[in-house]
Amino acid sequence: xxxxxxxxxxxxxxxxxxxxxxxxxxxxxxxxxxxxxxxxxxxxxxxxxxxxxxxxxxxxxxxxxxxxxxxxxxxxxxxxxxxxxxxxxxxxxxxxxxxxxxxxxxxxxxxxxxxxxxxxxxxxxxxxxxxxxxxxxxxxxxxxxxxxxxxxxxxxxxxxxxxxxxxxxxxxxxxxxxxxxxxxxx
Amino acid sequence: xxxxxxxxxxxxxxxxxxxxxxxxxxxxxxxxxxxxxxxxxxxxxxxxxxxxxxxxxxxxxxxxxxxxxxxxxxxxxxxxxxxxxxxxxxxxxxxxxxxxxxxxxxxxxxxxxxxxxxxxxxxxxxxxxxxxxxxxxxxxxxxxxxxxxxxxxxxxxxxxxxxxxxxxxxxxxxxxxxxxxxxxxxxxxxxxxxxxxxxxxxxxxxxxxxxxxxxxxxxxxxxxxxxxxxxxxxxxxxxxxxxxxxxxxxxxxxxxxxxxxxxxxxxxxxxxxxxxxxxxxxxxxxxxxxxxxxxxxxxxxxxxxxxxxxxxxxxxxxxxxxxxxxxxxxxxxxxxxxxxxxxxxxxxxxxxxxxxxxxxxxxxxxxxxxxxxxxxxxxxxxxxxxxxxxxxxxxxxxxxxxxxxxxxxxxxxxxxxxxxxxxxxxxxx
Numbered sequence: 216x217x218x219x220x221x222x223x224x225x226x227x228x229x230x231x232x233x234x235x236x237x238x239x240x241x242x243x244x245x246x247x248x249x250x251x252x253x254x255x256x257x258x259x260x261x262x263x264x265x266x267x268x269x270x271x272x273x274x275x276x277x278x279x280x281x282x283x284x285x286x287x288x289x290x291x292x293x294x295x296x297x298x299x300x301x302x303x304x305x306x307x308x309x310x311x312x313x314x315x316x317x318x319x320x321x322x323x324x325x326x327x328x329x330x331x332x333x334x335x336x337x338x339x340x341x342x343x344x345x346x347x348x349x350x351x352x353x354x355x356x357x358x359x360x361x362x363x364x365x366x367x368x369x370x371x372x373x374x375x376x377x378x379x380x381x382x383x384x385x386x387x388x389x390x391x392x393x394x395x396x397x398x399x400x401x
Numbered sequence: 402x403x404x405x406x407x408x409x410x411x412x413x414x415x416x417x418x419x420x421x422x423x424x425x426x427x428x429x430x431x432x433x434x435x436x437x438x439x440x441x442x443x444x445x446x447x448x449x450x451x452x453x454x455x456x457x458x459x460x461x462x463x464x465x466x467x468x469x470x471x472x473x474x475x476x477x478x479x480x481x482x483x484x485x486x487x488x489x490x491x492x493x494x495x496x497x498x499x500x501x502x503x504x505x506x507x508x509x510x511x512x513x514x515x516x517x518x519x520x521x522x523x524x525x526x527x528x529x530x531x532x533x534x535x536x537x538x539x540x541x542x543x544x545x546x547x548x549x550x551x552x553x554x555x556x557x558x559x560x561x562x563x564x565x566x567x568x569x570x571x572x573x574x575x576x577x578x579x580x581x582x583x584x585x586x587x588x589x590x591x592x593x594x595x596x597x598x599x600x601x602x603x604x605x606x607x608x609x610x611x612x613x614x615x616x617x618x619x620x621x622x623x624x625x626x627x628x629x630x631x632x633x634x635x636x637x638x639x640x641x642x643x644x645x646x647x648x649x650x651x652x653x654x655x656x657x658x659x660x661x662x663x664x665x666x667x668x669x670x671x672x673x674x675x676x677x678x679x680x681x682x683x684x685x686x687x688x689x690x691x692x693x694x695x696x697x698x699x700x701x702x703x704x705x706x707x708x709x710x711x712x713x714x715x716x717x718x719x720x721x722x723x724x725x726x727x728x729x730x731x732x733x734x735x736x737x738x739x740x741x742x743x744x745x746x747x748x749x750x751x752x753x754x755x756x757x758x759x760x761x762x763x764x765x766x767x768x769x770x771x772x773x774x775x776x777x778x779x780x781x782x783x784x785x786x787x788x789x790x791x792x793x794x795x796x797x798x799x800x801x802x803x804x805x806x807x808x809x810x811x812x813x814x815x816x817x818x819x820x821x822x823x824x825x826x827x828x829x830x
Contacts, residue, residue, distance in 0.1 A: 382681065392677075
């Protein structure tokens with residue numbers, strides 16, 4: 216079954232993605248993207264971030280609207296809980312990225328999805344961030360994602376789907392591999 | 402100035418196969434070889450290496466394996482002997498000790514500088530191989546100076562390594578074979594594993610290459626494979642050339658005591674950081690192995706062979722230790738050697754013709770180099786079929802490219818004659 220003949224519709228435009236892959240391979244400078252967010256401190260551990268534009272395809276690009284995020288710590292950390300914690304945003308990013316990958320790979324492989332839900336958990340020993348135990352790292356000890364997928368496909372095909380979505384996921388790469396981070400004063 | 406119709410650069414199996422094809426077509430040529438025949442096999446391969454393909458499959462045009470161990474695997478010394486014998490059998494016009502220092506475009510062809518000689522040729526076939534240089538990641542510059550570093554091109558045997566632990570980076574055939582060999586020498590080995598290809602040495606009583614040939618996998622053409630870039634950069638399968646070793650996979654190595662860790666990401670302040678993607682790359686490798694075994698079983702059923710072959714079975718999934726470390730301190734003294742088994746790249750530094758893509762690979766269409774009529778490349782992974790990666794693939798590839806080269810010579814002869822006012826019927830057919 217070719218893609219164009221396929222009645223499968225997960226709402227993913229695979230042809231456009233394949234076209235982009237071909238076009239960007241031919242002009243690698245357009246493939247260079249820069250993603251951005253801006254953050255303003257409110258009070259205490261509460262901050263407000265916005266996401267508006269990014270650079271890519273050789274030009275400045277705009278989201279349809281500006282997206283806004285409140286970031287805070289929970290009340291058990293003596294904070295006001297005005298938003299999700301930063302580490303929860305990391306989880307949101309990872310599971311959102313993997314879910315998008317599941318839909319795209321399913322579309323490409325001709326698998327019709329009826330429902331996809333996922334839960335994600337990150338285990339963390341907070342003695343690390345509290346500076347109470349130098350042996351404990353600040354970040355997650357482990358992250359577990361559990362997908363429940365209802366689709367016309369064998370369990371093996373679904374396992375292949377989530378494996379391939381990890382392989383192509385930007386956030387999975389960000390979380391599992393070291394990244395050079397530079398933080399400086401403006 | 403020496404004039405010849407064609408120049409073949411490299412007297413390995415591919416260059417010699419091409420020489421035979423050109424001789425068959427009475428195309429006057431020379432084969433330039435920087436060292437001796439089979440030079441890379443003589444000087445850049447570790448002595449315990451054996452071919453991954455069984456002897457029965459290790460054939461070149463007009464020369465099938467005739468020894469008494471068709472199911473065995475040639476050690477590197479026998480590969481050298483086979484290729485050397487082949488050079489004399491085909492009477493290849495090899496100039497040894499004659500490296501090509503530059504190849505550049507010239508009027509009506511190419512100019513090749515080799516030692517102090519200048520050659521002119523209308524066609525050039527690049528057969529210098531895909532494994533001239535080790536492909537070593539940028540992280541290598543951060544390895545502490547106290548550590549010995551090696552690539553498979555400089556590795557000979559464990560005896561050349563200092564005592565102490567060894568970090569082998571990369572889990573292709575090279576990485577797993579060297580990890581096993583070094584671990585057997587008593588040096589504790591840590592193996593850093595990224596994407597890899599897991600396959601059994603044999604399945605249902607037949608060698609895996611028998612299955613790859615029988616199912617038509619090796620015959621898949623470059624213009625039909627789903628993702629050619631990926632196919633051409635696929636790591637070699639985790640196999641050893643010994644019929645006894647059913648598996649040289651991560652489970653086997655782990656059972657022997659090799660410590661398996663994720664892909665090497667960075668080295669910061671002497672601490673190597675490994676990827677947390679190990680579980681997924683193992684799942685991917687298991688899925689791909691099983692996909693091929695499914696294809697093998699379907700083929701066997703469709704071919705009516707289920708009665709004569711042992712029944713299908715599946716191998717245990719790759720086990721990943723949940724306590725796999727994400728860091729390894731290279732300054733603690735535990736590790737004394739890092740071996741980069743991270744792949745190879747061809748060396749085209751002597752090629753003064755703009756035919757390389759931005760990653761340094763030659764742009765070509767099944768070996769016909771793009772944008773340089775008369776220039777060909779041979780002996781590269783998945784050049785024309787998946788078999789191109791292996792020695793026997795040079796047979797069909799050299800036949801196809803010699804045919805193309807012959808037509809090119811004929812058509813360019815017609816073109817140059819017609820510019821001198823001759824009619825087309827004067828051109829050789």
